[in-house]
Amino acid sequence: MTENCSSPNKGIFSATICANKQIRQGFYRLKLKFSGAAAQSFAKARPGQFAELDISGIALPESKAIPEELTDISERKILLRRPFSFCDVTSKDNKTTVEILYCVVGPASLRMTTLSAGDSLNVIGPLGNGFSITKNKKTALFVAGGMGVGPLLYLAKIITNDYPDTIVTALVGAKTKEELPFKGRLDEIAQQLGFSLPEFAMYSIESSVATDDGSVGYKGFVTDFLAEWLGQNDLEPQDTIIYSCGPKAMLAKIADIAQEKKIDCQVCTEQMMACGIGLCQSCAVECKVSNSNETIYKLCCKDGPVFDSREVIFRI
Amino acid sequence: MNNKIDISVDFAGIRLANPVFTASGTCGYTNELADFMDVNNLGGFITKSITLKPKKGNATPRIVETNSGMLNAIGLANIGLDEFIKEKLPILENLTPAVFVNIAGQTIDEYVAVAERLAAEKAIAGFELNISCPNVSKGGITLGTDPVQVAEVTSAVKKGAGRKFLIVKLSPAVTDISVIARAAVEAGADALSLINTFTAMVIDIETGKPVLANRTGGLSGPAIKPIAVYLVNKVYNEVAKNSQIPILGLGGIRTASDAIEFIIAGASAVGIGTANLVEPSCAVKIIEGIKKYCTDKKIANIKELTGTLK
Numbered sequence: 001m002t003e004n005c006s007s008p009n010k011g012i013f014s015a016t017i018c019a020n021k022q023i024r025q026g027f028y029r030l031k032l033k034f035s036g037a038a039a040q041s042f043a044k045a046r047p048g049q050f051a052e053l054d055i056s057g058i059a060l061p062e063s064k065a066i067p068e069e070l071t072d073i074s075e076r077k078i079l080l081r082r083p084f085s086f087c088d089v090t091s092k093d094n095k096t097t098v099e100i101l102y103c104v105v106g107p108a109s110l111r112m113t114t115l116s117a118g119d120s121l122n123v124i125g126p127l128g129n130g131f132s133i134t135k136n137k138k139t140a141l142f143v144a145g146g147m148g149v150g151p152l153l154y155l156a157k158i159i160t161n162d163y164p165d166t167i168v169t170a171l172v173g174a175k176t177k178e179e180l181p182f183k184g185r186l187d188e189i190a191q192q193l194g195f196s197l198p199e200f201a202m203y204s205i206e207s208s209v210a211t212d213d214g215s216v217g218y219k220g221f222v223t224d225f226l227a228e229w230l231g232q233n234d235l236e237p238q239d240t241i242i243y244s245c246g247p248k249a250m251l252a253k254i255a256d257i258a259q260e261k262k263i264d265c266q267v268c269t270e271q272m273m274a275c276g277i278g279l280c281q282s283c284a285v286e287c288k289v290s291n292s293n294e295t296i297y298k299l300c301c302k303d304g305p306v307f308d309s310r311e312v313i314f315r316i
Numbered sequence: 317m318n319n320k321i322d323i324s325v326d327f328a329g330i331r332l333a334n335p336v337f338t339a340s341g342t343c344g345y346t347n348e349l350a351d352f353m354d355v356n357n358l359g360g361f362i363t364k365s366i367t368l369k370p371k372k373g374n375a376t377p378r379i380v381e382t383n384s385g386m387l388n389a390i391g392l393a394n395i396g397l398d399e400f401i402k403e404k405l406p407i408l409e410n411l412t413p414a415v416f417v418n419i420a421g422q423t424i425d426e427y428v429a430v431a432e433r434l435a436a437e438k439a440i441a442g443f444e445l446n447i448s449c450p451n452v453s454k455g456g457i458t459l460g461t462d463p464v465q466v467a468e469v470t471s472a473v474k475k476g477a478g479r480k481f482l483i484v485k486l487s488p489a490v491t492d493i494s495v496i497a498r499a500a501v502e503a504g505a506d507a508l509s510l511i512n513t514f515t516a517m518v519i520d521i522e523t524g525k526p527v528l529a530n531r532t533g534g535l536s537g538p539a540i541k542p543i544a545v546y547l548v549n550k551v552y553n554e555v556a557k558n559s560q561i562p563i564l565g566l567g568g569i570r571t572a573s574d575a576i577e578f579i580i581a582g583a584s585a586v587g588i589g590t591a592n593l594v595e596p597s598c599a600v601k602i603i604e605g606i607k608k609y610c611t612d613k614k615i616a617n618i619k620e621l622t623g624t625l626k
Binding site: 010011012054056075076077078079080081124271272273274275277278279280281282283284286295296297 | 381
């Protein structure tokens with residue numbers, strides 16, 4: 001029914017940086033290359049899985065390149081690894097390249113901006129359970145909030161390749177057009193007929209955007225956009241699935257909508273995480289226990305990060 | 317050359333292949349770590365805390381990074397004794413390192429109940445008594461800061477533990493750690509482990525609230541290492557040396573050099589904690605580094621180094 005969504009060969013590996021491109025102000029796409037056993041492990045990495053990057057030894061950018069709001073926090077020395085999911089994985093000639101979408105929000109991501117081609121990076125992965133791709137769905141809806149689009153871009157590649165009969169539509173939300181993690185002038189793209197993000201169009205997937213301030217696309221939350229979209233498109237619930245990734249409040253709302261419409265829904269969650277491998281128990285996700293009022297904490301890193309939306313308790 | 321160096325340790329009667337342990341709460345029940353290293357390379361292994369009944373643990377966020385350290389407030393989340401016996405004991409049975417089960421509880425009776433149930437289990441060498449967890453409302457650190465209660469829980473568990481070895485883990489959050497150490501030793505502790513984390517807080521200045529859901533958490537990592545080294549040396553000089561009780565030294569160890577500092581300060585063995593979360597195979601490097609140091613310094617047996625602080 002569903003494909004195996006976790007890969008067994010996780011390990012501690014060294015990656016070589018191929019590229020670290022700024023795609024717009026504050027947003028970057030990092031390309032890592034693996035060879036040998038690491039290439040084999042990462043070739044099997046699934047959308048929604050992640051890797052823990054060791055940023056501790058990476059230099060800060062020079063002070064004039066540090067945004068004012070990060071000046072204070074940039075002083076902090078990095079101890080813990082940082083988890084990132086994959087927006088693309090490509091395997092060729094016993095080498096695997098993995099791409100990571102990131103935005104600059106703190107001392108670690110600020111340091112990541114100074115990585116350049118040829119540098120090496122210590123990586124633990126691939127970790128966690130990715131999206132379970134359900135074969136018998138005619139329609140797949142991707143709903144992303146901000147940086148949550150990363151794993152859905154990789155999912156787009158896998159689904160269109162493995163299940164070409166599934167019709168995929170992507171809805172992407174952000175606060176403003178400046179916070180949509182895509183290349184190019186989105187307002188210009190939006191004026192074109194049949195607005196579609198090139199990052200999804202390359203997989204022949206239609207997409208739309210929503211911004212809280214209406215600076216591009218639908219004005220409002222992507223969750224309201226989803227509700228309207230479902231109202232306008234008459235879909236059979238049992239033939240439809242929602243794959244979503246983004247902030248907790250967004251996932252909570254999507255879970256409600258999916259439940260109300262009786263549509264299957266998977267949510268890719270995020271939690272403050274130290275080890276990523278089940279040692280520290282910090283990335284707890286509160287989940288329901290079947291036939292009981294009790295709840296349990298599962299681990300985002302080992303049991304997730306992708307869960308069935310009916311399982312998770314979102315306390316907003 | 318390396319092969320002539322003996323880094324095995326006689327830990328109050330328990331033979332360890334080397335002085336390196338992984339510390340409770342940072343190494344799961346071995347299976348999590350086994351993906352990244354051969355756990356059989358370790359000298360000793362201490363499980364995540366086990367309580368009589370399963371514990372859900374605290375709400376999130378449970379963790380926050382600080383300068384050269386981190387705060388955690390997991391809240392002793394664990395599967396409970398029954399599940400531990402069923403699921404985890406079989407994994408621990410065939411391991412080379414000496415395995416210690418870390419016990420936590422809200423009352424002395426709870427500690428004793430866990431020790432009694434596990435007293436006959438061959439898979440384990442002994443227990444580590446967690447009387448210093450800062451992240452639970454009852455038991456934990458409140459128990460571990462009063463010498464009378466420390467003596468009570470130590471002797472009660474020692475009685476319940478049969479012939480099993482008992483390590484008592486000390487909190488640094490006391491006026492004089494030697495008073496607590498002495499209380500534990502006089503009540504029957506076979507070894508002492510120190511230090512547990514420091515109670516600490518990080519505030520989000522945008523919201524004016526603590527970052528952790530539990531408000532406070534335990535500070536660990538390189539930030540606490542110099543304090544831990546000092547406290548190990550203090551307990552060694554004031555309690556352990558004369559009573560011939562070995563110390564398991566821990567607090568911010570990341571490298572062999574860090575570990576050797578603790579041994580010079582008075583530790584017979586060392587525990588790796590927070591560093592496991594960053595580099596899950598770092599214990600192997602630390603063991604190799606200790607061997608190399610002994611070779612370079614012509615130290616034939618690691619025990620010669622314990623407490624040699626000049």
